[in-house]
Amino acid sequence: MGRLSSDCFDTAPAPLRVADAVALIRERLPVLAGIETAPLSRADGRILAEDLIAPLDLPPFDNAAVDGYAFRAADLANGQGGLPLDGRVPAGHGPIEAGAGCAVRIFTGAPMPPGTDTVAMQEDVEVRGEAVWLPAGLAPGANRRRAGEDIARGSRAIPAGTRLGPRHLALAAALGCADLRLREPLRVALFSTGDELTPPGAPLPPAGIHDANRPMLAALLRRLGSEPVDLGILRDAPGEVRERLAAAAAEHDLILTSGGVSVGEEDHVRAAVEASGALTLWRLAIKPGRPVALGTVAGTPFIGLPGNPAAAYVTALAVLRPLVLHLSGTEDTAPILTVRSGFALEKRPGRREYLRVCLRPSETGMREAVIAPGGALTGLSASDGLVELAEDLTAIRVGDPVPYRSHGDFG
Numbered sequence: 001m002g003r004l005s006s007d008c009f010d011t012a013p014a015p016l017r018v019a020d021a022v023a024l025i026r027e028r029l030p031v032l033a034g035i036e037t038a039p040l041s042r043a044d045g046r047i048l049a050e051d052l053i054a055p056l057d058l059p060p061f062d063n064a065a066v067d068g069y070a071f072r073a074a075d076l077a078n079g080q081g082g083l084p085l086d087g088r089v090p091a092g093h094g095p096i097e098a099g100a101g102c103a104v105r106i107f108t109g110a111p112m113p114p115g116t117d118t119v120a121m122q123e124d125v126e127v128r129g130e131a132v133w134l135p136a137g138l139a140p141g142a143n144r145r146r147a148g149e150d151i152a153r154g155s156r157a158i159p160a161g162t163r164l165g166p167r168h169l170a171l172a173a174a175l176g177c178a179d180l181r182l183r184e185p186l187r188v189a190l191f192s193t194g195d196e197l198t199p200p201g202a203p204l205p206p207a208g209i210h211d212a213n214r215p216m217l218a219a220l221l222r223r224l225g226s227e228p229v230d231l232g233i234l235r236d237a238p239g240e241v242r243e244r245l246a247a248a249a250a251e252h253d254l255i256l257t258s259g260g261v262s263v264g265e266e267d268h269v270r271a272a273v274e275a276s277g278a279l280t281l282w283r284l285a286i287k288p289g290r291p292v293a294l295g296t297v298a299g300t301p302f303i304g305l306p307g308n309p310a311a312a313y314v315t316a317l318a319v320l321r322p323l324v325l326h327l328s329g330t331e332d333t334a335p336i337l338t339v340r341s342g343f344a345l346e347k348r349p350g351r352r353e354y355l356r357v358c359l360r361p362s363e364t365g366m367r368e369a370v371i372a373p374g375g376a377l378t379g380l381s382a383s384d385g386l387v388e389l390a391e392d393l394t395a396i397r398v399g400d401p402v403p404y405r406s407h408g409d410f411g
Contacts, residue, residue, distance in 0.1 A: 004029065004301050009294040015285040017391055018352050022322045032253050032327045033183040040178055043164050045225050047183040047330045052158040054175055057148035062112040065143045069125050069132050070116040071103040073140035082131045089113065103132050112144060119143035161330040163225065183329040186226040189248035190218055193234040193260030193269055194307065212309040212377065213258040220316055224324045234260065234269065241272040249300035254327060256320065259307025269304055273297055285391055287353045289315040310376040314354045334409040336388070338401045342370040345396040352391050356383035369404055
């Protein structure tokens with residue numbers, strides 16, 4: 001498990017733009033996730049630690065791309081004509097030798113007989129007894145896949161840092177790879193903070209609220225390929241906070257808290273972090289959100305998000321996501337789409353704003369974003385994604401193109 005210097009998160013006091021915060025994370029922090037060899041069956045969603053180099057050509061031999069008849073294009077140099085049949089090659093068999101001036105019945109994926117270079121599709125061929133009549137104008141090499149046409153042996157098939165999905169596993173399997181070198185899942189210690197919090201399912205005291213952040217953040221962490229370890233709620237007791245954070249630092253790659261990092265008298269997380277490391281409050285130019293704490297506890301990276309669930313969600317996606325992915329050996333590649341605005345909005349410059357929206361069809365055929373109904377959490381739950389408004393933007397009109405990120409793209 002890697003250890004960080006205590007000043008790695010130090011920045012100027014001015015508010016940080018989101019892009020600048022992400023750039024600092026990438027610039028100053030090393031990859032912390034270890035490397036292991038794991039079977040292909042356990043690689044979905046994992047991060048490739050080393051380039052996968054093709055151990056063989058794909059396809060491994062010249063083969064037929066269609067069911068039909070293989071022949072030498074030079075044998076039909078004078079146009080359409082008949083060639084005697086000389087054998088049959090099903091997929092998984094052969095190759096066979098073909099006589100000069102002959103055609104061979106062949107099936108998709110079967111190896112091309114030596115010397116043949118072209119395949120006529122069976123629906124374009126007329127069989128007359130022991131001969132076939134082939135169409136004129138078929139280009140030499142038609143319907144043949146060359147060895148290594150997809151990828152040549154020794155080429156990079158999948159780059160390191162790729163978050164593997166079913167399409168990558170198909171390529172690795174086709175190359176004969178039963179095991180892959182993968183990044184180990186990042187172990188993340190997860191806390192919520194505050195005496196007011198009660199776990200879901202427990203009776204609420206008169207001044208209590210249910211903890212919404214840990215279930216939300218744990219789900220996001222799992223979608224990022226990390227391993228959240230739910231360590232419960234940190235109560236507002238300075239000694240307990242220090243002890244539990246120190247214990248978490250010894251066993252985890254990252255510590256994540258929500259709430260408790262402001263300057264209030266009952267916010268004890270900041271002092272606990274600084275007791276065995278350092279903490280910097282990043283004043284992010286973001287709405288909702290703004291205060292995000294980054295630091296180290298005994299060399300283990302620490303990030304503290306706002307306690308408000310909607311703000312915690314937005315800052316998790318803006319800062320926690322790129323942090324976790326970077327420490328895990330990859331980067332944030334979630335796509336940003338463009339949709340039509342179905343609302344008008346005046347905006348103060350200086351902060352990047354994230355609006356909860358639902359999508360609906362518009363008369364132009366382009367998807368249109370409208371503000372999700374409800375309050376902070378009900379609106380978040382009802383929304384399809386977030387519209388992201390840049391810091392310098394001051395107004396949105398109905399019909400303007402706006403950048404949009406689907407909730408489904410964050411995992």
